[in-house]
Amino acid sequence: MDFGYTEEQLMIQEVARRIAQEKIAPSAEGFDRSGEFPLDNIRLLGENGLMGIEVPGEYGGAGMDPVAYVLAMVEIAAADAAHSTIMSVNNSLFCNGILTHGTEEQKQAYVRPIAEGAEIGAFALTEPQSGSDATSMRCRAAKQADGSFLINGKKSWITSGPVAKYIVLFAMTEPDKGARGITAFLVDTARDGFHRGKTEPKLGIRASATCEIEFQDYVARAEDVLGDEGHGFKIAMGVLDAGRIGIASQAIGIARAAYEATLSYVRERKAFGQPIGAFQMTQAKIADMKCKLDASLLLTLRAAWLKGQGKRFTTEASVAKLTASEAAMWIAHQAVQIHAGMGYSKEMPIERYFRDAKITEIYEGTSEIQRLVIARHETGLR
Numbered sequence: 001m002d003f004g005y006t007e008e009q010l011m012i013q014e015v016a017r018r019i020a021q022e023k024i025a026p027s028a029e030g031f032d033r034s035g036e037f038p039l040d041n042i043r044l045l046g047e048n049g050l051m052g053i054e055v056p057g058e059y060g061g062a063g064m065d066p067v068a069y070v071l072a073m074v075e076i077a078a079a080d081a082a083h084s085t086i087m088s089v090n091n092s093l094f095c096n097g098i099l100t101h102g103t104e105e106q107k108q109a110y111v112r113p114i115a116e117g118a119e120i121g122a123f124a125l126t127e128p129q130s131g132s133d134a135t136s137m138r139c140r141a142a143k144q145a146d147g148s149f150l151i152n153g154k155k156s157w158i159t160s161g162p163v164a165k166y167i168v169l170f171a172m173t174e175p176d177k178g179a180r181g182i183t184a185f186l187v188d189t190a191r192d193g194f195h196r197g198k199t200e201p202k203l204g205i206r207a208s209a210t211c212e213i214e215f216q217d218y219v220a221r222a223e224d225v226l227g228d229e230g231h232g233f234k235i236a237m238g239v240l241d242a243g244r245i246g247i248a249s250q251a252i253g254i255a256r257a258a259y260e261a262t263l264s265y266v267r268e269r270k271a272f273g274q275p276i277g278a279f280q281m282t283q284a285k286i287a288d289m290k291c292k293l294d295a296s297l298l299l300t301l302r303a304a305w306l307k308g309q310g311k312r313f314t315t316e317a318s319v320a321k322l323t324a325s326e327a328a329m330w331i332a333h334q335a336v337q338i339h340a341g342m343g344y345s346k347e348m349p350i351e352r353y354f355r356d357a358k359i360t361e362i363y364e365g366t367s368e369i370q371r372l373v374i375a376r377h378e379t380g381l382r
């Protein structure tokens, strides 16, 4: 067992940390207030290999392993969670599925522009009536005589939906077959029949744009099918396994930022004649924060390592995501409590960490879904 990082992993961590500290952290508060999409920063991340960390160089990426992805995500999320949300969708949800299931032409056409940061990608699984219960989707892709598909339906909560050039879409091709009737498609948002709805006003990750999208007689050509027909649900689940490592990493970044700010504060802030960090009640909180942070990172690195080894990592990704997201929420909550009035004020980033942490317990599978995945695996029952 080796707890060290390779030179390559340390290098991408350093690149991410530099951009995070020099460009993202100073602008995070402004983007949070305005809700503006941070396009220039996203392009910069792409130019530095951070939009396709695991994408091989031949498709425009950095060609690194999942552990490197975790390290980079943590750095970006510690500066601003919204940036890391956009990064996670591009890397995990968009590029991953195409790399695993796409044709050579699809990889060149769709992965390269996203990995290089020239375009933004999105992933459309959720619908207004189906979130956790993904197989209940209603978006319909009807096969035509010429092999193309006519797509009609709505998808909701689409991260980067307002700005995405390409989308990995899941639609029902054979509604009678349930999970086995779902097919994945690659959508070009510039084509006829694609429409965007209003951008959602959100509690946190405000600079990550989210909207509903609608398909009205959108024509997907036969070559736009990703993987085999009827295999879309498995593709979605496999992609989400990888995505959950990204969200766990994001949660760790938010938690680390909240923890580090709290450490500084408890050393400086005095009450009753001593730094508040000297009180045992504060020390107990600091110790618990540290334990949850370390446990989250180690569990996330385990899932990433398994992925890098080509082994199954579904349960480990859920364990990591569940642990890290609940830790982030708890740590951010304690950070607000220890900062008291200053934690509640927009003068400091603590309240932003608190708002941003919440989404990690919701998207890419709620905490309840993670528990279900883990418990089904452990018990063999469902």
Ligand SMILES: CCCCCCCC(=O)SCCNC(=O)CCNC(=O)[C@H](O)C(C)(C)COP(=O)(O)OP(=O)(O)OC[C@H]1O[C@@H](n2cnc3c(N)ncnc32)[C@H](O)[C@@H]1OP(=O)(O)O
Residues within 6 Å of the ligand: 125, 126, 131, 132, 133, 134, 135, 157, 158, 159, 179, 180, 202, 205, 210, 233, 234, 235, 237, 238, 240, 241, 314, 359, 362, 363, 364, 365, 366, 369, 372, 373
């Ligand atoms: C800013 C705010 C944004 C908020 C919204 C963000 C948008 C998102 O987060 S998108 C993603 C959110 N949605 C989810 O994460 C979906 C959650 N649901 C799930 O994970 C699944 O539906 C889950 C776990 C409940 C299982 O569903 P269930 O319907 O019981 O399917 P199940 O019977 O287990 O599996 C169906 C098939 O898929 C396969 N499968 C299941 N899991 C996997 C997997 N991890 N990998 C590969 N295949 C899998 C099964 O083997 C089975 O195959 P077969 O038919 O050959 O036996």
